[in-house]
Amino acid sequence: xxxxxxxxxxxLVRGYTLGILLVVVFTGYTAVSYLYRSxxxxxxxxxxxxxxxxxxxAERLRTPGALGITEPAGRAPLAHYHAVDRWYQPDLxxxxxxxxxxxxxxxSQSKELRAFANLHSTFMSCEVCHRQASATPISAVxxxxxxxxxxxxxxxxxxxxxxSAATQPAxxxxxxxxxxxxxxxxxxxxxxxxxxxxxxxxxxxxxxGSPVWRQAIQQLAEELPNHARGExxxxxxxxxxxxIRPTSREFAKLTEEYFSRKADxxxxxxxxxxxxxxxxxxxxxxxxCHRTExxxxxxxALGYSPSRIDxxxxxxxxxxxxxxxxxxxxxxxxxx
Amino acid sequence: xxxxxAGSVRAADPENCLLCHRYRGLARVVPESGQIKxxxxxxxxxxxxxxxxxxxxxxxCHRREEVASIPHQPVSPVNCTQTCHLxxxxxxxxxxxxxxxxxxxxQSVHNRDTLDKANELLGSPLAENQSRCLLxxxxxxxxxxxxxxxxxxxxxxRCDVCHTERLPLDTRYYYWHVHARSRQARSSxxxxxxxxxxxxxxxxxxxxxNPDTVAxxxxxxxxxxxxxxxxxxANCLDCHVAELANVHLMKPHDDPTAPTSTGHLPxxxxxxxxxxxxxxAIGTAAIHLDxxxxxxxxxxxxxxFFLMILSTFGPSLVLVTLELxxxxxxxxxxxHHRHLSLAExxxxxxxxxxxLKRFTPHQRVQHWILFGAFATLVITGFPIKFADRAWAxxxxxxxxxxxxxxxxxxxxxxVLIVGFAYHIGYVxxxxxxxxxxxGKGFVRTFLDLPMVMNLSDLKQMKELLLFLVFRRxxxxxxxxxxxxxxxxxxxxxxxxxxxxxxxxxxxxxxxTSEVLTGRVxxxxxxxxxxxxxxxxxxxxxxxxxxxIFSPIVFPxxxxxxxxxxxxxxxxxxxxxxxxxxxxxxxxxPGKEANHG
Numbered sequence: 001x002x003x004x005x006x007x008x009x010x011x012l013v014r015g016y017t018l019g020i021l022l023v024v025v026f027t028g029y030t031a032v033s034y035l036y037r038s039x040x041x042x043x044x045x046x047x048x049x050x051x052x053x054x055x056x057x058a059e060r061l062r063t064p065g066a067l068g069i070t071e072p073a074g075r076a077p078l079a080h081y082h083a084v085d086r087w088y089q090p091d092l093x094x095x096x097x098x099x100x101x102x103x104x105x106x107x108s109q110s111k112e113l114r115a116f117a118n119l120h121s122t123f124m125s126c127e128v129c130h131r132q133a134s135a136t137p138i139s140a141v142x143x144x145x146x147x148x149x150x151x152x153x154x155x156x157x158x159x160x161x162x163x164s165a166a167t168q169p170a171x172x173x174x175x176x177x178x179x180x181x182x183x184x185x186x187x188x189x190x191x192x193x194x195x196x197x198x199x200x201x202x203x204x205x206x207x208x209g210s211p212v213w214r215q216a217i218q219q220l221a222e223e224l225p226n227h228a229r230g231e232x233x234x235x236x237x238x239x240x241x242x243x244i245r246p247t248s249r250e251f252a253k254l255t256e257e258y259f260s261r262k263a264d265x266x267x268x269x270x271x272x273x274x275x276x277x278x279x280x281x282x283x284x285x286x287x288x289c290h291r292t293e294x295x296x297x298x299x300x301a302l303g304y305s306p307s308r309i310d311x312x313x314x315x316x317x318x319x320x321x322x323x324x325x326x327x328x329x330x331x332x333x334x335x336x
Numbered sequence: 337x338x339x340x341x342a343g344s345v346r347a348a349d350p351e352n353c354l355l356c357h358r359y360r361g362l363a364r365v366v367p368e369s370g371q372i373k374x375x376x377x378x379x380x381x382x383x384x385x386x387x388x389x390x391x392x393x394x395x396x397c398h399r400r401e402e403v404a405s406i407p408h409q410p411v412s413p414v415n416c417t418q419t420c421h422l423x424x425x426x427x428x429x430x431x432x433x434x435x436x437x438x439x440x441x442x443q444s445v446h447n448r449d450t451l452d453k454a455n456e457l458l459g460s461p462l463a464e465n466q467s468r469c470l471l472x473x474x475x476x477x478x479x480x481x482x483x484x485x486x487x488x489x490x491x492x493x494r495c496d497v498c499h500t501e502r503l504p505l506d507t508r509y510y511y512w513h514v515h516a517r518s519r520q521a522r523s524s525x526x527x528x529x530x531x532x533x534x535x536x537x538x539x540x541x542x543x544x545x546n547p548d549t550v551a552x553x554x555x556x557x558x559x560x561x562x563x564x565x566x567x568x569x570a571n572c573l574d575c576h577v578a579e580l581a582n583v584h585l586m587k588p589h590d591d592p593t594a595p596t597s598t599g600h601l602p603x604x605x606x607x608x609x610x611x612x613x614x615x616x617a618i619g620t621a622a623i624h625l626d627x628x629x630x631x632x633x634x635x636x637x638x639x640x641f642f643l644m645i646l647s648t649f650g651p652s653l654v655l656v657t658l659e660l661x662x663x664x665x666x667x668x669x670x671x672h673h674r675h676l677s678l679a680e681x682x683x684x685x686x687x688x689x690x691x692l693k694r695f696t697p698h699q700r701v702q703h704w705i706l707f708g709a710f711a712t713l714v715i716t717g718f719p720i721k722f723a724d725r726a727w728a729x730x731x732x733x734x735x736x737x738x739x740x741x742x743x744x745x746x747x748x749x750x751v752l753i754v755g756f757a758y759h760i761g762y763v764x765x766x767x768x769x770x771x772x773x774x775g776k777g778f779v780r781t782f783l784d785l786p787m788v789m790n791l792s793d794l795k796q797m798k799e800l801l802l803f804l805v806f807r808r809x810x811x812x813x814x815x816x817x818x819x820x821x822x823x824x825x826x827x828x829x830x831x832x833x834x835x836x837x838x839x840x841x842x843x844x845x846x847x848t849s850e851v852l853t854g855r856v857x858x859x860x861x862x863x864x865x866x867x868x869x870x871x872x873x874x875x876x877x878x879x880x881x882x883x884i885f886s887p888i889v890f891p892x893x894x895x896x897x898x899x900x901x902x903x904x905x906x907x908x909x910x911x912x913x914x915x916x917x918x919x920x921x922x923x924x925p926g927k928e929a930n931h932g
Binding site: 010013014016017018020021024025027028031032035036037038039040041042043044045046048049050052056057058059061074075076077078079080081082083084088103104105107108111112113114115116118119120121122123193195223226229230231320324 | 356358359360361362363364365367370371372373374375376377378379380381383384386387406407414458461462463466470471473474475477525526528529532533536548550551552554555563626627628629635638639641642645646649650653656657660661663664666724866869873877878881885886887
């Protein structure tokens with residue numbers, strides 16, 4: 001009877017040699033085929049030279065990893081003039097979109113309002129406007145577009161609220177660490193904005209309250225409002241109310257059933273009814289949110305700063321919306 | 337409150353368009369095409385004056401009557417040649433227009449008809465009356481202004497040391513403008529990418545009967561250097577635009593005024609920034625060489641090397657594979673156990689061990705110098721050959737820069753050449769010494785050297801192959817060096833000469849183009865590249881398996897360290913030497929060898 005250790009050693013040595021043999025054959029084949037292609041086949045530029053522009057196909061917003069959508073692109077899509085480093089933050093948790101039923105930028109019918117309505121789609125869940133609310137203000141929370149779970153107010157809004165409460169940079173000296181932490185979160189969500197990155201670095205490497213630190217805080221105060229533009233990695237969603245949440249598993253299961261081959265017409269009608277329970281097709285959503293008195297959304301509870309709340313519910317905005325709804329043009333509200 | 341209100345000042349946007357257009361979501365999907373039409377404008381571009389258009393108001397380009405009211409009227413496409421009214425640094429209004437560029441384009445190879453056709457062949461991304469500028473341009477951004485914002489911002493902040501208040505936006509803008517415009521507006525990589533939009537598009541190439549010039553550029557040294565981040569190397573504009581001429585005035589190479597025309601090409605190559613010391617003949621070097629479509633001498637050199645690699649690497653690969661197969665199936669020469677026992681006995685005897693050392697310390701030192709030079713040449717040379725691979729850029733980054741990589745490569749080449757010359761001297765002296773001792777002639781003595789291949793090796797090769805393919809029971813006995821080792825040794829001679837000569841020709845490109853022709857440089861580049869590839873395959877795959885990865889020697893054969901070849905390897909590959917040494921010392925294998 002052979003020694004089991006010798007047998008084991010033999011098996012290991014032969015297995016290892018077989019592995020080396022396969023690697024050698026594979027490497028040899030790959031090397032020769034590369035050489036053949038490089039001599040006998042016409043050359044082709046590498047992907048980084050050919051595919052570096054963002055894409056404009058709306059369909060790509062449903063898939064992860066699209067260049068220019070989830071990953072920064074080298075330049076704007078061909079024929080698009082204004083510089084964009086990144087297109088949209090995809091909302092891959094939103095069943096209304098991922099199911100394929102609605103476009104990722106969903107509003108297209110009303111020529112006057114579609115772009116304005118879509119403007120809100122990067123930070124508001126469809127249901128906030130399209131679901132029947134039981135009370136005003138509605139019970140709303142921020143929901144992460146990555147996890148689909150409730151989260152605190154986006155870091156950029158929290159920062160703005162803190163800066164709004166401060167009268168001078170020194171007021172924030174004792175909050176330096178938490179400001180920096182929020183700033184880092186905001187940078188992660190914005191895709192690594194270089195300006196915010198630079199200011200974060202300055203805050204990180206300076207003593208709170210020092211001249212360098214104060215200057216960085218002042219610059220941050222000027223910079224932050226430009227980054228509060230609806231790209232927070234989170235959306236406002238209803239905390240309760242009728243029907244099912246588009247981020248829930250039940251929603252995903254229903255849409256899957258709807259598209260399955262087994263489902264007949266009766267099933268589909270039933271599922272559609274269930275999915276759209278409490279849904280309003282044409283909501284009166286603009287003024288109820290943007291009015292000063294008793295707005296639909298409790299902006300303060302959602303983490304907005306007082307100045308931002310003032311801007312969102314100011315008379316010019318509400319007036320503009322009202323006039324547009326009535327079919328009248330509205331002149332540009334001039335800046336200061 | 338004071339802090340929060342500071343950000344609302346936006347001098348560059350007096351019409352407050354960014355109130356809405358700063359939202360990326362301001363967009364719609366065009367139902368017919370499924371494409372997103374985005375109305376987003378990056379507010380950072382204007383707030384930080386990131387480009388030359390940052391001082392323009394929206395209504396400088398878009399018609400006020402169409403955009404002054406909300407919702408906007410149908411907006412006409414922007415005419416890039418319209419006159420703009422700008423404030424200069426003194427606050428005085430000046431006018432500016434791009435109409436001169438339009439004129440230059442009309443006189444160039446990229447005239448309106450060509451661009452229209454290109455747009456059509458690209459699938460008409462531009463609408464009928466949209467500016468054709470957008471085929472190449474998007475919103476101009478000061479180069480590096482955004483990505484190197486931190487570094488550049490810090491530089492401008494130095495001004496605050498003297499100016500007690502922060503500089504006004506315009507001063508910042510003028511700093512940016514001059515700083516950015518004093519160099520090329522785009523990186524070489526981005527320039528090539530722009531050209532590739534059309535010049536690598538199959539439909540356009542077919543329509544205009546053009547070769548893929550971007551692919552052939554990238555196959556050249558210039559293209560590879562560009563991929564590895566070099567900004568000094570030539571890009572499309574460096575050659576195709578006459579010095580100090582408008583980049584939009586690009587002429588075809590058959591136009592006698594074009595910098596790429598036969599008459600002007602040498603001067604273009606020999607510009608002060610590129611190859612000022614080169615000879616007139618440098619213009620004959622092939623920059624746009626695509627072997628796959630060329631049928632010139634370069635293609636035949638490539639084809640010859642392909643056959644050569646097949647006929648040298650191929651058989652060696654088969655031999656190594658078959659050797660490994662013997663281990664997998666557990667097959668040995670019938671006398672293996674006897675040879676193994678003999679090897680162990682000889683290694684146990686100080687005299688035997690000494691006689692079994694196949695390499696002298698002097699030879700081992702030469703090997704390690706060769707190893708050092710070869711490894712450096714591989715590490716610094718192959719990132720250039722495979723510049724389009726991510727690992728190549730990473731490796732160059734680790735080393736520091738392409739310039740440093742090239743410098744290391746050249747000096748490693750010098751070490752290889754000097755080492756090779758030393759070895760030639762060493763072999764010559766050794767042969768003269770052996771010739772005098774044996775009384776044979778120099779040539780006869782040289783041919784009898786153990787590392788030199790001879791006719792008997794052919795017979796041995798045949799017998800070895802028959803053994804490896806199970807057609808012969810016993811393995812032919814090999815002496816001090818196996819057939820594979822002799823072949824590798826020959827390869828070092830051949831490779832060092834070819835790589836050395838072609839490397840020197842390229843290094844001394846000014847001399848080469850002065851005395852020979854530019855085409856010699858192209859051929860030298862090809863031969864250097866192919867020969868290096870062949871050497872890497874032999875050493876990196878086959879030699880590594882034989883001396884490191886084979887289970888007989890794993891983790892490494894100490895033959896080049898201590899001089900001792902492992903008994904298993906001696907028994908397997910050098911049984912002839914074992915028998916010879918055993919005979920000289922009158923040592924026989926142990927009894928256990930007969931029970932194997």
